[in-house]
Amino acid sequence: MVPMRRILAGVGVMCATALFAGAAGAAETVNITEAGFSPNQLGMPTNAFGSATITSTTGPVPSPISHVNVYGPAGVTLDLNGTGVCTEEALRQRGPQACPANSRAGFGGGQGIYQLGKELVEEKYTLDFFLSDNRPGHTKLLIFLSGSTPVLVEIVLKGTVITGPKPYGLGFSVDVPPIKVLPEASNASAKTAFLTLGARNVAYFRRVHGKRKLFHVKGIVLPKSCPRSGWPVASQFTFEDGSTVMAKRTIRCPRK
Amino acid sequence: MTGARTGAAPRTCALLALSCCCAAAPAASARAASARIHPALAPAAPGVRTAFTFAYSLQDTEAGVPPPLRSVVVHLPLGLGLDLGGAATCARARVRRSGPSGCPQRSVIGRGHAVLEVHAGSQSIPEEAVVWAIRVPDRGGHSALAIFGRGETPLVQQATSLATVLPDRPPYGSMLSVSVPAIPTVVYEPDASVISFSMTLGGPRAHAGGVTLPRRCPAGGLPFAAGFTFADQTRALAAAHLPCPRRG
Numbered sequence: 001m002v003p004m005r006r007i008l009a010g011v012g013v014m015c016a017t018a019l020f021a022g023a024a025g026a027a028e029t030v031n032i033t034e035a036g037f038s039p040n041q042l043g044m045p046t047n048a049f050g051s052a053t054i055t056s057t058t059g060p061v062p063s064p065i066s067h068v069n070v071y072g073p074a075g076v077t078l079d080l081n082g083t084g085v086c087t088e089e090a091l092r093q094r095g096p097q098a099c100p101a102n103s104r105a106g107f108g109g110g111q112g113i114y115q116l117g118k119e120l121v122e123e124k125y126t127l128d129f130f131l132s133d134n135r136p137g138h139t140k141l142l143i144f145l146s147g148s149t150p151v152l153v154e155i156v157l158k159g160t161v162i163t164g165p166k167p168y169g170l171g172f173s174v175d176v177p178p179i180k181v182l183p184e185a186s187n188a189s190a191k192t193a194f195l196t197l198g199a200r201n202v203a204y205f206r207r208v209h210g211k212r213k214l215f216h217v218k219g220i221v222l223p224k225s226c227p228r229s230g231w232p233v234a235s236q237f238t239f240e241d242g243s244t245v246m247a248k249r250t251i252r253c254p255r256k
Numbered sequence: 257m258t259g260a261r262t263g264a265a266p267r268t269c270a271l272l273a274l275s276c277c278c279a280a281a282p283a284a285s286a287r288a289a290s291a292r293i294h295p296a297l298a299p300a301a302p303g304v305r306t307a308f309t310f311a312y313s314l315q316d317t318e319a320g321v322p323p324p325l326r327s328v329v330v331h332l333p334l335g336l337g338l339d340l341g342g343a344a345t346c347a348r349a350r351v352r353r354s355g356p357s358g359c360p361q362r363s364v365i366g367r368g369h370a371v372l373e374v375h376a377g378s379q380s381i382p383e384e385a386v387v388w389a390i391r392v393p394d395r396g397g398h399s400a401l402a403i404f405g406r407g408e409t410p411l412v413q414q415a416t417s418l419a420t421v422l423p424d425r426p427p428y429g430s431m432l433s434v435s436v437p438a439i440p441t442v443v444y445e446p447d448a449s450v451i452s453f454s455m456t457l458g459g460p461r462a463h464a465g466g467v468t469l470p471r472r473c474p475a476g477g478l479p480f481a482a483g484f485t486f487a488d489q490t491r492a493l494a495a496a497h498l499p500c501p502r503r504g
Binding site: 036038047049051095096097101102104106107108109126127128129144146194195196199201202203204205214216 | 376377378379381408409410411412413441442443444445
């Protein structure tokens with residue numbers, strides 16, 4: 001892997017906000033371009049996805065994100081039977097290859113931006129989500145954020161699965177440290193982000209009593225019912241400039 | 257790879273020998289994606305029924321993973337007989353729904369494997385699949401096959417390609433035109449790409465269908481070629497020759 005891993009800024013978490021954010025606040029504006037579940041079927045394992053653009057009303061570079069809480073709809077459950085876990089140390093030292101396949105939780109990416117002197121530098125980044133604890137009620141995530149051009153950036157973020165206030169349910173919370181791509185550059189921000197978590201058809205082989213057995217992983221499971229107004233989702237994120245934005249959105253109920 | 261699928265040791269040796277002799281030639285295309293083909297015949301003697309293994313590998317030195325595949329055209333040498341007459345047919349819808357388990361045993365005329373890959377996040381994630389060739393009703397008066405593939409991990413996924421046997425121009429006798437469907441992964445990530453593929457048709461263990469070697473062989477050996485078209489509309493070509501089978 002790459003020998004040097006730098007701490008990059010809130011870019012990673014922006015992607016998480018991408019899932020459900022839909023509002024603007026302070027100097028930062030978040031425009032959710034898409035959010036949903038695939039398949040969108042009651043009571044079924046699903047893939048949760050979303051994408052967003054982030055802009056600032058005061059300048060070309062949005063403030064870096066320092067913290068994000070993402071809330072899914074009430075009634076969503078996690079069934080992590082059959083999954084594995086990855087350790088933070090392994091991920092930091094050897095990158096995503098160090099993590100077992102069955103610890104993968106999702107992917108993402110987007111476009112980051114930082115200021116270098118008077119120049120604005122944009123950089124694509126990717127996100128790899130892994131489970132670091134798969135026990136019910138204690139679920140934790142590791143997020144590997146990486147970019148390669150023009151500057152190599154690799155950072156591991158830590159997330160915790162949380163329960164949001166009503167009318168929300170399970171979500172996750174991530175602290176984002178300042179990310180300095182170069183010593184003389186501004187902390188990195190995100191312009192765009194996308195995220196895709198879980199899948200409906202995940203399976204892994206495990207040895208049970210010496211025999212290789214295929215385990216189907218349910219992962220994110222949608223509620224068995226949907227409120228008339230749809231599934232409420234939200235994202236609360238805090239920027240480095242001290243502002244906080246609570247963005248809300250509704251995902252339409254599945255067709256009967 | 258091709259040798260490993262023949263089973264019996266003597267045949268494996270013969271097939272390996274042929275495979276080694278054939279010069280798989282990657283052909284240039286507009287982009288970095290390139291292809292290599294690996295045909296093999298075992299046993300190899302003029303006019304005999306044989307097991308024909310056709311394998312290919314695709315790579316993209318720039319992107320790491322080649323673009324998703326959309327079609328393959330395989331050119332077979334003049335005189336190489338692809339006999340599907342003894343095979344039962346299975347409805348295409350049935351193949352799509354159930355694969356070989358939903359079809360008559362005598363409609364399954366080949367078997368092999370494939371490796372697919374998707375670049376998601378910062379990783380290239382592989383998936384192995386088992387593939388079957390199943391005789392389906394003719395298309396437009398031409399013999400047709402469904403190539404059904406099933407992978408189990410990390411995603412349980414299946415896909416069915418449709419292949420039609422068509423006449424070809426010398427030095428080839430027939431071609432297999434295969435349309436490959438998109439193989440979705442997860443939202444926002446690309447469809448799966450084929451990295452390698454190997455299929456064996458005919459042979460003594462086949463329930464139906466057969467491949468017969470030509471009685472005559474051109475001086476340069478038996479010519480094979482394949483053209484690959486990717487989802488981004490780029491193409492890759494590859495060619496190979498097998499040495500002429502020896503008599504007796």
